[in-house]
Amino acid sequence: MNSARATRTTQVFLASTLYGAATLAAALDAGRFPAADRRVLLVSNNAAVPETTPGPAATPGFALLAARFDDVLDWNATIEPLHPSGWLPRPDDVPLWERQLRALWELGEDRVELVVESLQVAPAQALVQLFPGSPIDVYADGLMSYGPTRSKLDPQIGGRVRRLLHLDLVPGLEPLLLTEFGVPAELVPAESFLKVLAELAEEAPASPAAAGGALLLGQYLSALELISPQEEEELHVRMVRGAHALGHRDLVFKPHPSAPARWSRRVEEEAERLGAALTVVDTPVLAETLYQRARPALVVGCFSTGLLTAATLYGIPAARTGTGPLLDRLAPYQNSNRVPLTLVDALLPELEDAAAVGAWAPPTAERMPAELSGLVTAVGYAMQSQILAARRPDAERYLAAHLDERTWRYFKRRRLTALGLPGAVPSQLAFLPRSPAVRRVVRRVKHLRRSVRRTAAG
Numbered sequence: 001m002n003s004a005r006a007t008r009t010t011q012v013f014l015a016s017t018l019y020g021a022a023t024l025a026a027a028l029d030a031g032r033f034p035a036a037d038r039r040v041l042l043v044s045n046n047a048a049v050p051e052t053t054p055g056p057a058a059t060p061g062f063a064l065l066a067a068r069f070d071d072v073l074d075w076n077a078t079i080e081p082l083h084p085s086g087w088l089p090r091p092d093d094v095p096l097w098e099r100q101l102r103a104l105w106e107l108g109e110d111r112v113e114l115v116v117e118s119l120q121v122a123p124a125q126a127l128v129q130l131f132p133g134s135p136i137d138v139y140a141d142g143l144m145s146y147g148p149t150r151s152k153l154d155p156q157i158g159g160r161v162r163r164l165l166h167l168d169l170v171p172g173l174e175p176l177l178l179t180e181f182g183v184p185a186e187l188v189p190a191e192s193f194l195k196v197l198a199e200l201a202e203e204a205p206a207s208p209a210a211a212g213g214a215l216l217l218g219q220y221l222s223a224l225e226l227i228s229p230q231e232e233e234e235l236h237v238r239m240v241r242g243a244h245a246l247g248h249r250d251l252v253f254k255p256h257p258s259a260p261a262r263w264s265r266r267v268e269e270e271a272e273r274l275g276a277a278l279t280v281v282d283t284p285v286l287a288e289t290l291y292q293r294a295r296p297a298l299v300v301g302c303f304s305t306g307l308l309t310a311a312t313l314y315g316i317p318a319a320r321t322g323t324g325p326l327l328d329r330l331a332p333y334q335n336s337n338r339v340p341l342t343l344v345d346a347l348l349p350e351l352e353d354a355a356a357v358g359a360w361a362p363p364t365a366e367r368m369p370a371e372l373s374g375l376v377t378a379v380g381y382a383m384q385s386q387i388l389a390a391r392r393p394d395a396e397r398y399l400a401a402h403l404d405e406r407t408w409r410y411f412k413r414r415r416l417t418a419l420g421l422p423g424a425v426p427s428q429l430a431f432l433p434r435s436p437a438v439r440r441v442v443r444r445v446k447h448l449r450r451s452v453r454r455t456a457a458g
Contacts, residue, residue: 016046042075116139143305174373221235242319287309287310345409375410381395
């Protein structure tokens, strides 16, 4: 299908969120993509029940972003009744699917270039499999790009990736994503992204949010099974209490679009008890739209990307809450939320620490902690030691020099022991985790224990 006869180039941009589509629009405005004969925006609604949850195309302002493309296509409609997040093509079906898509999308013999997010999972994984000869650009619309690739990619896919486009949400920090394939990172200029967000704010419905208040961001972490629904309700209530304790009397709560309505009621009840005025934003707008319109005095959340967008791109003070318990409980250690959680915890003040919140200053490359890159590399290696095997010396150096009471929160002794890294066990016993003999003994003991339990149960 990608023969030498092809004379046209079509770029297919996959987006599943309005934030992602805005990132693509900013990259286009900044000239980050070469000229093409045709540009197609392929929209995917990855909600658990897309039939009842509006996708990005139904969000106010989407038409402004779509105007930058020649066509807008619907991935859900293309593969229905299959779900975008759960379907991958069978290898034997790929040629049939590619012919079908070329006919359906009027691609003909065009040279197809793919621009996708979250390459490790569907729908991006499905799309790149269906066009096996196409080069790939990956763009990141959040903090996960600073972490490692979450699973081992087929070299036939990873080797096709030309670059990683990302926002400079942590000034000066280089992403780990896809570095195992030598993929270079390229910045999407902040000024272009802010211009796109300003356009979206113009189109968004009027917000009742009061200017200068504290904005509280909900994430729906219980849907990811990171905490229980009851714990998430309490997390939101702590946001209200913490903002009120800092002197904020005008509060705005932006719940996750899929979160239960009762969570907003709990927040409202707590604000009323404290004597604070609270507004719940129930319209589908980006947090950045509220930054643009209401210019809050403080943004509060757990580890939402919006916290660093506020701090880095808008210069709005931001504070975190709940990151400590999550760092302790997040499992397995390889969970892809670990690096975003680590970054927010390391860079932003705790909401309950009034002095730290009061001393806040906008993050810049010069103000970043000197050891931040080493911390992220060490955490990333501990998460994906096989994928980032070349980073082991860097991880060892960081752990040997910086593992202390403050940084232990980002690591697990069991994980360090399994990988034979500094800090796991006393130095004189450091050979044990990597000793084949010790591992055989441990396996034998575990086997004997299971045998004894089965005998006792019988």
